[in-house]
Amino acid sequence: MTALAIILIVGGLAGSAIVSATEAGLISVSKFRVRHLAEKGDRRAAAVIKIVDEHEKFFGTILLLNNVLNVIVASMGAALAIQLWGNTGTAIALASLGTTVVLVIFAELIPKSLAVHASERWSMLIARPMRLTMIITSPLVNILAFLPRIVIHLLGGKKALMTPSITEAELRMLIDVGKEEGTVERHSGTMLENVFRIAEAEVRDVMTPRNEIQWVEADMTFGGMLARYGELPHTRYPVYEDDTDDVVGIISIKDAIRGMSDTPNQLELPVTSLMRPPLFVPETKRLDEMIALFKQGGHKMALVVDEFGGIAGLVTLNSVVERVIGRTGEEGILPREMFVAVDANTFEVDGAMSIDEANDRLNLGIPEGDYNTLAGFILEELQRVPKNGDRLRYNDLRLRITAMNNNKIARVRVRRRVPSSEPVPA
Template identity: 55%
Template sequence: MFLSILIIAIAVIGSALISASEAAIISVNRYRVRHRAEGGDASSAAIVKITDEYNKFFGTILLIGNALNIVITAVGTALVIRLWGNSAGVVAIATLGATVVVVVAAELTPKSVAIVGAERWSHIVSRPVLTLMRFTGPMVWIFTLVPRVITHVLGGKEALTTPTITEGELRMLIDVGEAEGTVEESQGEMLENIFRFGESEVRDVMTPRNEIEWIEVGTSFKGFMEIYAANPHTRFPVFDEDHDDVVGILSVKDVLQSIADGNLEDKDPVTGLMRTTLFVPETKKQDELFQDMQETGHKISLVVDEFGGIAGLVTLTKIVEQAIGATGEEGLKPDDRFITLDANTFELDAALSIEDANDRLELEIPDGDYQTIAGFLLDRLQRLPKTGDRVRTGPVRFQVIRMDGNKIMRVRARRLYTTQEVTHVL
């Protein structure tokens, strides 16, 4: 009797340790452990070896854990029968008691404790578990042969894939870090922008065709300086017959270098200094274009629509700003696009993107066939706007305050005190 109780106690303790080991290693922060392993920590290195061989790990845990649980049930049932007889009721009670002991003492309790202290427990058990994996390796291989064959027949990999973090999980971790204060809000926003970088198309950030400042082939240095004085950009598309016939890009840097070398007079054409042009479809992803521009050295690309016409242009600076935020360029102050007049009133550049407007005004302007505030107002008005026109969406009212011909230039946005969600034109 004493021997049976001793065997049961040893089996329960062993099964509990196996269960705790499983829970701790599964729950540990693998990326932190891998970092420590690279720093030379032996127990962390053992955990990394275990997680790199998940099929062997689980095979070992299941083999030893189930064997110990069988011992608990068999010896416990035999002990009860020896004490109280072999009746059906006694066998049922013995089986039920053994099940309770296994579930509570050998499974639930140790796993719960190990999960709470996963970091500490995983380092304690890592090297013993790794040793068990080596000793039980041949037996585990035999027991897992059938599952591996079935997995192979079904078209999967023979070994279980090491768990990896997905993009969605990484974005969730960033959100959690912001909420807990370990990641600054500005850093979190930048990281989120990087994820969106590969999702957005070039047409989402391009300067539209009607806002491009062009240089015609044959333009003299004097003529170029007049254009530059009115529009101080760093680069200009050069066209021949019309704006769809772009033949190159003129860089102000090249013009200045030519002046410094004494090679330019007022009547000399500057378009001979132009460089080659990179043309891209408007559906190209921003991250792909960024890589192309890095490889080719282009700082500006012309965006082509489905009909082969020039839809707009995009600069390398504009693409970079999608990840790190506005840097300001070509004499435009970043604040000019969004000016705070008071706590509830703002003056906006009508070319401000819907995404920026939603972020800064805490709005939920609905998606549609538009990308800017101007496009949103045109969609709601369903006519050419005029100064003073108003449109309301949710708690914010927009008012057109400046036009340039048919183009909306500036808009005033006022956050109202009502929270009515319906959108209507006033």
């Protein structure tokens, strides 16, 4: 009897340890990595996915096996104690205490800790035996799972209780961790982060302001447009009639060249003969919605309308895409450098540089406000018309306007104050 009790106790402990490790391993394994392996044809990974998808049966099987094995260990421990020390309250109490401690340490804590540290390897190893066990115990498990199903139904069903397997915040955190650990290349990580920021940005954050738009008059001929293109090359131009708030169309250089190749003496025809209808959007339209609108209508340019109905600027598909991949420039024209590093803490910055880009690339720490660019931030702080040489202090930043274009801030020298412990560059 003593030998049998010891064998059952050891066997029960081993079985309970395996069951606990299986539970911990399958819960903590990376579902995305396992699905990836399953898609590549790994049968063990496919078995893991089936178990995870049938979590009700899985937990029912785990609960059933653990309870049966723990009861065996506890009862055999009590029987062994009674045989050794007699049927006394002390013997039974010592047996209960001893089996509880042994079960917690050797059948719960140790196997679960080991399984979590090697969750993928252990899950792959145990998946098929676990699937077989789930099939064998399914009649009894289905009975045990009946009451939980009723409770879940009363609480609104599985969909009402379901939470996302991974949230946007968690995805962004994974990208940051990948960049820090080197598993995600820094430039790729930045583009992935920018994809999420698209939904947070509005058209006014990327539009070309009205005073920088290159217009084409409705009575201009194709010959005149080609001359304009030679001076100020762009892929498309908005066409207006009486004033620049009266936009009647969009003309692209590609359409103009195609039209001239189809018809002789096309140089004397007005651009209105080949212009396309304009697309108007509000300043507050989100960039992800703007992408969908561009795709839906085949547009490449839209006029941005302010709250009073006037033209505030224009936005192109390229300017939205640049929000993700960075500046690309026009065909044949290199993208404009938005800043030049003088040294580690001093930069010559284009006044049109967006606050998001300035904070991301230069770590300036400028707060959000009713402005989109560095020039807008300076205007907000100065509260007057700026002039060349104006200086501004903000936290540890020292800003000085170094170039003006009429009343527009063209260039700014930004210097970050160096802490006393940090050596000043020569």
